[in-house]
Amino acid sequence: MKKITKSPEETKAVASLFAEKLKGGEIIALTGPLGAGKTVFVKGLARGLGVSEKKVRSPSFVILIEHYHGRLPLFHFDFYRFEKGAEIDTTPFEDCLKAKGVIVIEWPERIAGYLPPETRKVSIEVLGRKLRRIVL
DSSP states (O other), rough: EEEEESSHHHEEEEEEEEHHHHHSEEEEEEOTTTTHHHHHHHHHHHHHTTTTGOOOOOOOSSSEEEEEEESSSSSEOOOTTTTSGGGGGTTTTHHHHTTTTTTEEEEEGGGGGOOOOOOOTEOOOOOOSSEEEEEE
């Protein structure tokens, strides 16, 4: 499914509708260049899961931010600073898999060999200042 959004609010709305269908145990690999709106998309996922989007921020420096106050736990990873996929062993990634929440990964290409085949891919392409193409 492809969607064109014209604002961050539209991007959040697409993500929120997507989140309403999640049952837990999903891994979402979120790709796009810096500034594409990956964290904005996660804010929309949070909204769809019943988590306050105000609590969502980029985990670039902390690697993981966990949200437990929604319909399902939301585990937001950012592997931008990883140089080797093996660094994933220094995170609680395996524990999050067992928790049966929703795992969202920004910069999944940094750990590509560690992602299971059922990982869902979402890409965000910048088409203009606020214009984005989201492929789910």
